[in-house]
Structure formats: C-alpha cells, structure tokens
Amino acid sequence: xxxxxxxxxxxxxxxxxxxxxxxxxxxxxxxxxxxxxxxxxxxxxxxxxxxxxxxxxxxxxxxxxxxxxxxxxxxxxxxxxxxxxxxxxxxxxxxxxxxxxxxxxxxxxxxxxxxxxxxxxxxxxxxxxxxxxxxxxxxxxxxxxxxxxxxxxxxxxxxxxxxxxxxxxxxxxxxxxxxxxxxxxxxxxxxxxxxxxxxxxxxxxxxxxxxxxxxxxxxxxxxxxxxxxxxxxxxxxxxxxxxxxxxxxxxxxxxxxxxxxxxxxxxxxxxxxxxxxxxxxxxxxxxxxxxxxxxxxxxxxxxxxxxxxxxxx
Amino acid sequence: xxxxxxxxxxxxxxxxxxxxxxxxxxxxxxxxxxxxxxxxxxxxxxxxxxxxxxxxxxxxxxxxxxxxxxxxxxxxxxxxxxxxxxxxxxxxxxxxxxxxxxxxxxxxxxxxxxxxxxxxxxxxxxxxxxxxxxxxxxxxxxxxxxxxxxxxxxxxxxxxxxxxxxxxxxxxxxxxxxxxxxxxxxxxxxxxxxxxxxxxxxxxxxxxxxxxxxxxxxxxxxxxxxxxxxxxxxxxxxxxxxxxxxxxxxxxxxxxxxxxxxxxxxxxxxxxxxxxxxxxxxxxxxxxxxxxxxxxxxxxxxxxxxxxxxxxx
Numbered sequence: 001x002x003x004x005x006x007x008x009x010x011x012x013x014x015x016x017x018x019x020x021x022x023x024x025x026x027x028x029x030x031x032x033x034x035x036x037x038x039x040x041x042x043x044x045x046x047x048x049x050x051x052x053x054x055x056x057x058x059x060x061x062x063x064x065x066x067x068x069x070x071x072x073x074x075x076x077x078x079x080x081x082x083x084x085x086x087x088x089x090x091x092x093x094x095x096x097x098x099x100x101x102x103x104x105x106x107x108x109x110x111x112x113x114x115x116x117x118x119x120x121x122x123x124x125x126x127x128x129x130x131x132x133x134x135x136x137x138x139x140x141x142x143x144x145x146x147x148x149x150x151x152x153x154x155x156x157x158x159x160x161x162x163x164x165x166x167x168x169x170x171x172x173x174x175x176x177x178x179x180x181x182x183x184x185x186x187x188x189x190x191x192x193x194x195x196x197x198x199x200x201x202x203x204x205x206x207x208x209x210x211x212x213x214x215x216x217x218x219x220x221x222x223x224x225x226x227x228x229x230x231x232x233x234x235x236x237x238x239x240x241x242x243x244x245x246x247x248x249x250x251x252x253x254x255x256x257x258x259x260x261x262x263x264x265x266x267x268x269x270x271x272x273x274x275x276x277x278x279x280x281x282x283x284x285x286x287x288x289x290x291x292x293x294x295x296x297x298x299x300x301x302x303x304x305x306x307x308x309x310x311x312x313x
Numbered sequence: 314x315x316x317x318x319x320x321x322x323x324x325x326x327x328x329x330x331x332x333x334x335x336x337x338x339x340x341x342x343x344x345x346x347x348x349x350x351x352x353x354x355x356x357x358x359x360x361x362x363x364x365x366x367x368x369x370x371x372x373x374x375x376x377x378x379x380x381x382x383x384x385x386x387x388x389x390x391x392x393x394x395x396x397x398x399x400x401x402x403x404x405x406x407x408x409x410x411x412x413x414x415x416x417x418x419x420x421x422x423x424x425x426x427x428x429x430x431x432x433x434x435x436x437x438x439x440x441x442x443x444x445x446x447x448x449x450x451x452x453x454x455x456x457x458x459x460x461x462x463x464x465x466x467x468x469x470x471x472x473x474x475x476x477x478x479x480x481x482x483x484x485x486x487x488x489x490x491x492x493x494x495x496x497x498x499x500x501x502x503x504x505x506x507x508x509x510x511x512x513x514x515x516x517x518x519x520x521x522x523x524x525x526x527x528x529x530x531x532x533x534x535x536x537x538x539x540x541x542x543x544x545x546x547x548x549x550x551x552x553x554x555x556x557x558x559x560x561x562x563x564x565x566x567x568x569x570x571x572x573x574x575x576x577x578x579x580x581x582x583x584x585x586x587x588x589x590x591x592x593x594x595x596x597x598x599x600x601x602x603x604x605x606x607x608x609x610x611x612x613x614x615x616x617x618x619x620x621x622x623x624x625x626x
Binding site for chain 1: 401528537
C-alpha cells in the first residue's frame with residue numbers, strides 16, 4: 001500500500017553546537033517522505049516557491065517519491081525556518097519563521113492522491129489537516145501537531161482529532177494538550193478526544209504507544225552523537241507509517257514494529273544535517289538497528305526467587 | 314546469598330500535591346531493605362536516635378530484616394528530612410535537613426556483617442562508603458550517590474568509584490558527574506572512573522544499564538497515580554540487589570532481570586507514603602508486574618518490507 005503525506009517542504013537554516021548550515025532542505029513532508037520511501041511508495045502534497053530547484057527536487061526523485069501533488073508557485077520563496085539548538089538538543093529555539101508560499105497553502109489533491117490508503121497529516125494548521133483528510137478515502141489516518149496549534153487554534157485541533165485514527169506527538173505536547181502532568185492520564189484524556197491510538201515521542205527516552213486497552217513503550221536507540229535533531233519527529237512518523245503501509249496491517253504486533261522502525265529512522269536522521277544521512281541509508285542498516293533495539297530492550301523471565309519469612313513457614 | 318545495606322534510617326515529613334505526612338519512616342536503608350527482603354535476607358547498618366521506637370522497628374521486624382548492626386544513640390533524635398513535591402514529581406524541594414545522630418555516624422560492623430556477599434552502599438558521604446566497603450569481603454558491591462556529594466566531596470566520590478562494581482544513580486546525576494549532556498558519553502566516562510557497570514534511573518522514563526560492551530534499557534511501569542516518589546531510587550536498588558543476591562548471579566541476563574525487579578519495586582513504592590505499599594506487597598503482585606513490564610516492552614521481528622527503487626531493479 002502507498003502513503004500520502006501533507007506537510008511542509010521548506011528550507012531550514014540551523015545552528016547546533018556542532019555546526020551550522022544555511023538553507024538546507026527540510027520540512028515535515030520532506031523528512032517524512034524520505035523515511036517512508038524505504039518501505040513503500042510515497043506521494044507528497046505540499047507547496048514550494050521558485051527557489052525549489054533541481055538540487056532539492058533530486059532528493060525526492062532519487063527516492064522515487066511522487067511529486068505530482070507538489071504545487072509550485074512562481075514569484076515567491078519557499079517556507080523558511082531558522083533555528084538553533086544548545087547542548088540540550090531537546091529544545092529548538094526559533095530565530096525566524098517566514099511562511100512565504102505556505103501562508104496561502106490550500107491543498108488541492110489529484111484523483112490518485114485521493115485514493116491513497118495510508119494518510120499522514122504533517123504538522124500544519126489543524127483546519128487544513130481536516131480539509132485534506134476529507135478529500136482522502138484512506139483506511140488509516142495519522143496526524144502530528146505542535147504546541148503552537150495547541151495554544152492558538154485549540155478548537156480546530158480538537159475538531160481535527162475527531163477525524164484521525166492515530167495522533168503522533170511529543171511528550172510535552174501530550175501533557176499540554178490534555179492539561180495533565182501524568183502521561184498515562186494525559187493519554188487517556190487524548191484518546192477520549194477521538195484518535196483510537198496515541199503515539200508519544202520522547203526524544204532520547206524513546207517512544208510510548210497507548211490505546212484504550214494496550215500500552216507499549218520502547219527506549220530510544222542510544223546515540224553518542226546527536227548532530228541535528230531537526231526532522232526527528234517526521235522521520236519517526238515516516239518510518240512508522242511507511243512500515244504500516246508496506247505491511248498493510250493495523251494490528252498491535254505491526255504497530256509495535258512500526259514504532260521500532262520509526263525510532264530507527266529518527267535515530268539515523270539526527271546523525272547529520274537535513275536528509276543527508278537518510279539519503280545514503282541502506283535497508284541492511286535499517287534491519288541491523290531494528291535488531292539492535294530488540295536486543296537491548298528484551299529480557300527473559302525466570303521463576304521469582306521468593307524469600308519466605310520464618311513466620312510464614 | 315544475603316545483602317548488607319549501609320545508609321540512613323530516618324523520619325521524613327513530606328508534602329505532595331496529593332497529601333501530607335509528618336515523621337513517616339524513611340531513609341535509604343529503610344526503603345532498600347524492605348524492598349530487598351522480598352528476595353533474600355537483609356542486614357542493615359545504620360544509626361537511629363531515641364525517637365526510633367517499637368512502631369518503626371516493627372516495619373523491619375515484620376520483614377525479618379536483621380537489625381544487629383543498627384546503632385541506637387540515646388539523648389538525640391534520628392535523621393529528619395522535610396521536603397515537598399510539586400506536580401512535577403521528578404523534583405523534590407528540600408525544606409529542612411536535620412542530620413542529628415547521622416552527623417557523627419561512623420559505621421562499625423559486626424563479624425557477621427563483614428562476611429555478607431552482596432553489599433549496597435546507600436547515599437551517604439563517599440568517605441563513609443569507602444570505610445564500610447573496606448570492612449566487607451563482598452563479592453558484589455553497588456553504590457548510590459547524589460548531586461550534593463558530586464558538588465561538595467567530588468574527590469572522595471571519585472575515590473569511592475574505584476572500590477565498587479556497580480554505580481546506581483539518576484539521569485541528571487550521571488550527566489553532572491561526567492560533565493557530559495549526552496548520556497551515552499557520560500556513561501562511558503563514568504565507567505572509566507572505576508565501576509564495571511552503571512545503572513541509570515530515569516524516573517518515569519525507566520532505567521538504562523551500561524557496561525563497556527553491553528547496553529540495556531527498559532521503560533518504566535506506567536503509573537496513573539504517583540503518590541509520593543520518596544524512596545523510589547532506594548526501593549529500586551533494593552529490588553535490584555535483592556534479586557541478584559537471591560539468584561547469586563552477576564551475569565548479563567540476571568542483571569537485566571534485576572533492573573526489572575528494581576523497576577517493579579520502585580513502581581509499587583511510589584503508590585503510597587513511606588513503605589506503606591511495600592509492607593502489604595505480595596510475591597504474586599511482584600511477579601505479575603514483572604510479566605506486565607515484559608509484555609509492554611517486547612516485540613517480535615519480521616522480515617523488513619524492502620521497497621526496491623525502479624532504478625535498482
């Protein structure tokens with residue numbers, strides 16, 4: 001099965017403690033689609049400006065990602081984000097956001113796009129997410145969001161939650177959305193808002209997944225060098241949805257593997273700027289890291305050594 | 314095999330968002346020994362004042378914990394800690410610390426204590442930890458510490474690390490001790506200081522374990538109600554060391570199970586004030602939560618769905 005993603009295709013100017021890069025290809029739809037393309041066919045719905053040239057297009061073309069639904073607007077630049085990270089790589093500081101072509105983005109989907117069975121609504125305005133969702137006859141719909149939408153368009157976001165199957169967000173976003181410090185309680189509250197499944201991304205601590213009656217959690221792949229966290233969440237979502245679409249399954253065992261493939265793709269993505277690491281990634285590398293995550297988190301049961309108190313004997 | 318613990322037996326006055334309790338039995342040696350007593354015989358080295366009465370003693374007696382090495386000092390009160398937690402239960406705010414009898418604590422061990430094969434050095438002055446360690450012919454020695462000792466007695470702490478097999482500390486303490494924001498790098502640095510194994514407690518995110526060539530991580534047991542986090546780290550250590558002593562093993566598979574038993578004991582301990590929950594805990598409850606942790610973190614492998622690009626076919 002194939003996947004459709006709607007989101008941003010952007011230029012990022014990024015400074016981390018380890019280096020700096022201007023106008024690198026970024027955006028939620030970019031990271032998502034490159035990651036998902038290792039598993040299945042991907043189609044991108046997004047808008048770019050006239051600065052989106054052959055070099056940027058090649059990143060998608062070389063992964064054979066379908067750009068038929070990529071809208072190009074003349075006379076304007078693409079979305080541009082400028083940010084920096086300190087040594088605590090969990091927190092990005094936004095220095096500048098220029099929406100440009102993205103300000104009037106109004107996704108119009110082709111007939112082929114409307115029939116894609118797996119849909120990912122990247123982190124854009126909740127209202128646009130709903131509009132896209134309504135156009136696609138997907139069998140599984142997942143969405144991301146961020147604190148900006150929780151703060152500024154809460155009603156639209158609550159409405160959006162009624163139209164999706166899976167919400168994939170960060171730890172702090174889950175707590176903020178639910179107004180609950182305890183993640184288990186926050187998850188229960190979010191599940192009551194619409195999505196049947198909640199995936200919580202916890203950065204260096206891994207990921208957790210909740211439904212009304214299941215729970216799964218995994219640690220992250222341990223990395224000594226996190227070079228640039230930009231796109232970690234979207235490459236996670238790309239691995240997650242890409243795997244589910246390829247496996248064409250929505251059962252619990254497949255969902256768990258999807259979480260692991262998401263973690264694997266995110267762990268590779270943060271090793272370099274932009275999609276640089278994903279562009280030269282191989283299936284063997286993905287498989288090896290999947291097996292490593294399994295090996296480092298599994299343990300075997302054995303009879304509990306029960307100390308009997310004398311008074312009990 | 315039996316376990317010896319040196320640490321504090323104290324009174325805690327605690328305020329959390331959910332309630333308040335004055336002069337509850339606490340202290341690292343208390344939480345450790347009650348947790349470990351479910352797995353094996355435990356002996357406590359600590360000092361108490363004249364306010365340690367029949368009620369407090371009963372907590373140890375009912376778990377058949379050996380108090381032969383508990384020193385009692387007349388005319389002085391026991392160690393008393395007063396603290397509070399906000400809704401972010403990860404951070405305790407100390408309101409008052411009265412060392413009392415603990416100020417001149419100078420552990421003198423009985424002959425029986427000196428022959429205990431498993432030793433846990435609770436969170437006390439590093440110099441005292443070394444003195445106790447020198448008196449015990451243990452085959453496995455683990456220790457805890459805290460930011461106070463990292464800040465104020467760093468040289469003594471570095472010396473202490475040369476005398477132990479396993480260091481069991483918090484996430485933030487590991488980063489502070491190593492001066493490294495990245496936990497994998499921090500772990501490598503700490504392992505180079507002496508201990509062959511590092512266990513990192515991550516609160517609601519679980520625990521991680523490092524040696525020079527192995528890595529293990531587990532999520533925490535998901536709790537909706539964390540009532541009082543006091544003693545979580547010590548009950549974790551009690552489950553960890555208690556299991557290892559009972560299993561009489563220091564192999565990797567046993568170490569992994571020990572991490573899980575530690576997580577299980579901590580997860581029960583935080584459900585109520587003081588040792589209240591541990592006092593009425595059963596082996597069946599421990600086993601059930603161990604199996605739950607396994608079920609919620611395990612996943613099965615399957616052939617990776619490899620999407621071949623047309624250009625590769």
